[in-house]
Amino acid sequence: xxxxxxxxxxxxxxxSVPIIILMIAKVVRFGSYDPVKAEPYECGIEATSFALDTRxxxxxxxxxxxxxxxxxxxxxxxxxxxxxxxxxxxxxxEMMVFLAILLVGYLYAWRRGALEWA
Amino acid sequence: MIITATHYLVLSLIIFxxxxxxxxxxxxxxxxxxxxxxxxxxxxxxxxxxxYRLDDLAGQVLAIFVxxxxxxxxxxxxxxxxxxxxxxxxxxxDEADVMRS
Amino acid sequence: xxxLIENFGAIFFFLVAALTxxxxxxxxxxxxxxxxxxxxxxxxxxVAILFILRHAEFLAAVQVLVYAGGIMVLYLxxxxxxxxxxxxxxxxxxxxxxxxxxxxxxxxxxxLAAGILLxxxxxxxxxxxxxxxxxxxxxxNTEAVGWLLFTKFLVPFEVVxxxxxxxxIGAIVFGRRDAALSGPGEGVEP
Numbered sequence: 001x002x003x004x005x006x007x008x009x010x011x012x013x014x015x016s017v018p019i020i021i022l023m024i025a026k027v028v029r030f031g032s033y034d035p036v037k038a039e040p041y042e043c044g045i046e047a048t049s050f051a052l053d054t055r056x057x058x059x060x061x062x063x064x065x066x067x068x069x070x071x072x073x074x075x076x077x078x079x080x081x082x083x084x085x086x087x088x089x090x091x092x093x094e095m096m097v098f099l100a101i102l103l104v105g106y107l108y109a110w111r112r113g114a115l116e117w118a
Numbered sequence: 119m120i121i122t123a124t125h126y127l128v129l130s131l132i133i134f135x136x137x138x139x140x141x142x143x144x145x146x147x148x149x150x151x152x153x154x155x156x157x158x159x160x161x162x163x164x165x166x167x168x169x170y171r172l173d174d175l176a177g178q179v180l181a182i183f184v185x186x187x188x189x190x191x192x193x194x195x196x197x198x199x200x201x202x203x204x205x206x207x208x209x210x211x212d213e214a215d216v217m218r219s
Numbered sequence: 220x221x222x223l224i225e226n227f228g229a230i231f232f233f234l235v236a237a238l239t240x241x242x243x244x245x246x247x248x249x250x251x252x253x254x255x256x257x258x259x260x261x262x263x264x265x266v267a268i269l270f271i272l273r274h275a276e277f278l279a280a281v282q283v284l285v286y287a288g289g290i291m292v293l294y295l296x297x298x299x300x301x302x303x304x305x306x307x308x309x310x311x312x313x314x315x316x317x318x319x320x321x322x323x324x325x326x327x328x329x330x331l332a333a334g335i336l337l338x339x340x341x342x343x344x345x346x347x348x349x350x351x352x353x354x355x356x357x358x359x360n361t362e363a364v365g366w367l368l369f370t371k372f373l374v375p376f377e378v379v380x381x382x383x384x385x386x387x388i389g390a391i392v393f394g395r396r397d398a399a400l401s402g403p404g405e406g407v408e409p
């Protein structure tokens with residue numbers, strides 16, 4: 001029970017900070033509405049198209065997939081790091097095998113140009 | 119009132135069936151994949167309920183593997199959607215009939 | 220009032236369960252894929268809370284990290300990659316639902332905090348000894364999971380890397396720009 005009190009406090013602070021900031025902003029600011037304000041911000045240039053009419057480039061999908069794969073890799077790395085002392089060399093070797101297999105995929109992505117934007 | 123494994127199993131069943139209905143009824147490929155994710159989550163709930171009930175950690179480890187497989191499934195499934203969009207410019211599963219003889 | 224306090228755990232479970240089912244119903248019924256994705260996100264977070272209640276803290280973190288943080292982004296990217304049709308113009312501006320969104324965020328945060336609190340209360344009764352021990356030593360849930368993962372489940376762990384490898388290679392093959400089946404769906408620069 002005691003272990004979680006910091007997390008609980010952290011959660012409460014994390015939730016309350018943005019709320020308090022929004023409240024302060026709400027109280028302080030002028031309440032004028034203008035349709036121009038609702039437009040998406042594109043570096044000051046007028047939006048050329050409606051946001052939902054445009055398609056994202058397919059490369060965003062590739063980036064997202066690579067992110068998800070390495071995200072999943074992280075969830076294995078984290079408990080590994082926690083029990084590393086007990087596992088010693090054995091754990092090191094098994095994680096290196098795991099990483100080596102994923103490295104093959106990384107090198108494949110690299111060679112295929114999936115990491116290049118142009 | 120004490121929450122037992124049964125409560126979790128019933129909840130898991132409801133979510134799994136909703137996911138199954140979604141997979142069968144919906145025609146939008148993206149929504150079908152989302153319903154599949156629902157089914158994965160129902161399975162995970164099941165594993166966790168039994169892990170707690172039997173006081174055995176193996177269920178939690180298996181759930182991690184399920185999550186990993188779900189991530190791989192999402193990556194490949196969405197890749198299929200992209201292939202379908204490139205080929206036919208649609209996400210409707212009814213249009214995905216190139217292999218029909 | 221006494222009833223409420225006594226059965227707080229059960230009431231909380233039923234509340235979270237109801238929200239989970241509501242999210243699942245939303246995924247299956249909502250016509251707009253973006254709305255369905257948001258309902259799915261809500262379901263993921265609720266399932267994470269249920270994990271905490273069943274003393275699977277590490278798994279709850281993984282659930283939020285991988286599902287809500289990774290897979291959800293992937294889904295939304297693909298939804299945007301495919302043109303979102305049938306979307307009414309006013310849906311694009313989130314101004315009028317901002318108070319609702321804030322309220323929803325507050326509620327989700329409060330639920331998560333209560334889930335952590337209840338999970339720790341459940342931990343106090345000592346019924347879940349094996350969920351946080353290695354041998355006789357009491358450790359955290361993450362450490363216990365890690366120990367089991369890297370000893371008993373060693374082979375599945377290595378095989379999983381192959382699954383991830385296949386996912387990565389498959390995605391690259393599907394997502395390549397010069398793919399042989401490039402058709403009308405080719406993306407444009409935003």
